Structures are given as structure tokens and as C-alpha cells.
Amino acid sequence: MIRVVCVGLLMLGWALAQNTVRVVAAADLQYALSEIAQAFLRQNPGLKVELSFGSSGKIYTQIVQGLPADIYFSADEAFPHQLEQAGRTVPGTLRLYAVGRMVIWASNRLVQQGLDPRQLGPRILLDPRVTRLAVANPVHAPYGRAGVTLLERFGLLRPTRPARWEEMTAGIPAYYDVAPLQRGKASFEFVYGENISQTAQLALTSTNIGLLALSIAKSEAMERAGVYWLAPLSSHLRLNQTFVILQGQDRPEVRRFYDYINTAEAHRVLRKYGFLLPGEQPE
Template sequence: MWAILLVFLGLFPAQAQSVRVVAATDLQYTLPELVRAFSAQNPGVRVELVFGSSGKLYTQLAQGLPADLFFSAEALYPRLLEERGLAEPGTLRLYALGRLALWLDRRLGLKPGLEALKDPRITRLAIANPVHAPYGRAAITLLERYGLLKRRQDAPIPNFARLPWEAIPWERLTGGVEAYWDPGPLRQGKPDFTFVYGENVSHAAQLALAGTRAGLLALSLVLQESLARSGVYWVAPPGSHLPLEQAYVVLKGRARPEVMALYRFVTSPEGLGILKRSGFLIPGE
């Protein structure tokens, strides 16, 4: 499983009630903070967190991965689980709007912005794999929106060039970005240019930090100390890419008070405050 498992143990009574959560990796710092705040009010509840790309988590949940709550970076996947009868009806709820940010290594001395990607020193760009990661899809549509990628007329999917963003069959784009988009503007004046894919947006952030020196990442990760200290960033404006409408749903346990307590806490004033401080927008605000 391409996922990170965090288990909160040793802080609770032996008979603590347990809630198992699977979540998109843009929440890997935010959700633990939210859980700590929740646990301060509910000391008898132990919360286990598993992180991975939304698409892969959806596949694993559909195949029987046990969990009580699912937090996705895209509303599509919780909705599909609900349609398949694998989620509690009526519990799907938007909790945030994700923000996409371009991160650049501070040592490059570049002004933050998409124009920086034309610099000859930027020959690799880290993104989450758009086949199954919403932030990767947002990255591709952002580059297309600003003319840095152009759809290929000869892409191996009929009518691909005329499809709107929301209708693109992302799961079928397994040939890599350059089989479907022309990266000519990103390659101009350079010996080469390639996309480097992370299994999820957190993995893409690691790749940017470790080697590519540039990445289109979740703002919630860019604001964390390791990336904030070593880089500069530009935040994509709303509407400039495929929307990151992040939703969560109760998979099972609607009758369990501990599950519903965490479910409600996420959109409480305290929970929403944590999300906003972490770089997310709140739906309706």
C-alpha cells in the first residue's frame, strides 16, 4: 500500500475507543493537529490515521480496506463510495478547498511565479501522479490554463483535446503527461525538461525538496517548516485549475458516538480554524 500509517498509541486508556481514518496526504500535518485538539476534548478516543493518494485510497476502500472515515482531496471519490453503498448515506460533506502552490528552492534566487518554470535551471518539476492524485490533476490544469502545456491533437484518447477539465478520464492517462500534453513552452531554451511524479502530493514534496528544486504542491505542505525554510512559493489563484473540493464521509460507524464526534469536530469552529491556519479555504467563506 502506497500510504503512510500513523497510529496514536500510548496516550489513551487501555480500553480506549478507536476511530480509523484514511486521508489524502495534503492533510498529513493538518489532520494530526486536528486530532490532538479533538483528543483534548475526547480523551477516551484513540484515532489512527492512514495517508495516501485519494485515488489509491478509494481503490483500497472499495476492495475492503477497513476504515471509519475517509478524507479525500477530491469530492468524487467519497461520492463514488456513497453510490456503491460503501459509505453511510447523507454523511458526505465538503470540509475545505485545497490550494495549489508552486514551490521553488530558495537557492535558485527566482521570483515566485509560473514564469520561473521557464528558467533554464528548472529542468524537472515534481507533481503528484495525476492518474490517481487530485493535486497532480490540478497541477496539469494550472499549467494548461497559463499556456505552459498544450493538449496534443494526436493523444491516444479520442476527442481528448476537446474535453473540459472535469471530463478528462484521468485514470486512463497512464502514458505520462507528455503523451497527452505538449510541454514545449517548458522545454524552450533548455537541454531537457521532465515531470517527476510522486505517488501522492506529499511524495512530490519530498522529490522537490530532495532534487527537482521545483514542485507544484499543496499549500498545506509548502507552509510546513522544511519547505518554508528552504524555498519560496506562489499560490495559484482560485479558478485557475481543476477545483480541489475536499470532502469527507463516514464509511461505517454512524451509530458509534466516537466516530460521529470526530466527524462533527472537523467542521466545528475549532476544526475549521485549524484548517484555515493550515492553508485551506473553507467552503462558503
């Protein structure tokens, strides 16, 4: 009798697992992908979607180390491509789903002091009152890498020694001349978030300003607390955001969610949060 009960519980657990789509995703998708999953479940009431968010690079490392997941959404194309090259994905499923946008976000507190990023753009960072800047850690966060290249594009950082992104563990000033950002200030420091969602929280609670994803800046909390300047696509590392089904996980329910990302309903949500769809150009 005990054996039968145990087998029954195991079979129940197996059935529940088969009806669950496990999604690991870049933190810039926190709001958009949650809405997409809710819409998907309304059309597929027998299924379940588990969402986990973090930095693309850290998720990549966890997948390599055996993280159980079905679909991986990255904020870039490099990490999924590395998984594909290593034979850790379902062949032919690596696909571009959106192009990400960067912003400089500032709190209403700074705006009230005359520091409005919509008017100043990157020049806001030169003001003596801006002494701390929230940025995602470029070691493993694509939006952190894009943020560094944005500052470099506008002459606010100058490289001093070459290093691959994943090697920049000593912090941005160890690899770049930050004199333009320090000039006329008693101090200046970068405050690093482990992912772009945590970076937004740092901007909200600590620094009052940050280099953020447009998809995060367009959330209700961030729009209520501040305003942003949208960076031109050409001014930073291009964020070609891709997703892929992981090796051994091409089950019908997984494929159903994977295909749903290319529907008009999912595209509407991605546009709502400022993503460009494949082939689209900014207005």
C-alpha cells in the same frame, strides 16, 4: 482457563477497537489533520485516532478492496461521491470540509539564483535552469490533476489526445504537448510523486521546484527551505475536499470525530494551513 483468557483478550481487543477512530486521508492533510486529531483527543481522552495518509485515488481503491477504515477524507469530491453511489458510505454524511489551494514552490537555492516564484509566478517554469518539475501523479492524486490544469491554464501544456485522468498511466507528455516547458532547454522532465506529500519531498531533495498543495508548502520544513507563489483559484481544477463516514462505521466515537471537523477549533487549524472553509472566498 485458556478459553477464558482467550475470550478476555478478544473482548479487550474488541473494546479497544470500539474506542478507536480509523481515519484515511489525502496527504495534503498530513499536518492539519494531525493537529486536529491532537486537539480532539485532548477533549476526548478515552478515545484513539489512527491516521493514515496517501493519495485520494489509491485510498479509494483500497476502500473498494476492503480497507478497514471509518472516515475517508479526500482531496476532491469525485472519489467520495463514487463511494456514495456504490452504497459504501453512510447516507447523508458526505460533506465538504475545505477547498484546497495550489502553489508553485521553489527552493532557496533557486531563489538565490534569481528564480523567485513570488515574482515570476508560472513564468519561473520557462527558465532554462528549470529542467525537472515535481508533480503528484494525476492518475490518482487530485493535486496532480489540479497541477496539470494549472499548467494548461497558463499555456505551458497543450492537450494532444483526450484521456480520463485514471487512464494517463504513460505520463503527462503522452497526452500533452510540453514544448513550452522544453523550449530553450537541453532537457525537461516531470518527476512524479505518489501523493502530494511525496511530491514535496521530491521538490526538497531532487527537483528544487514543484506543484504543491498550499497546506504542505505552509509546513515548517517547506517554509524553511523555500518560498511559493499561490495560484488563483480560477487557474486550476477546483479542489472541493470532502469527507464521509464509510458504510457500517457510524459508531458514536466515529460520529464524534466527524462532527468535530465542523467546530471552530478544527476550522482554525484548517485556515492555519491555507485551506478555504466552505463558503469562504480568498482574500
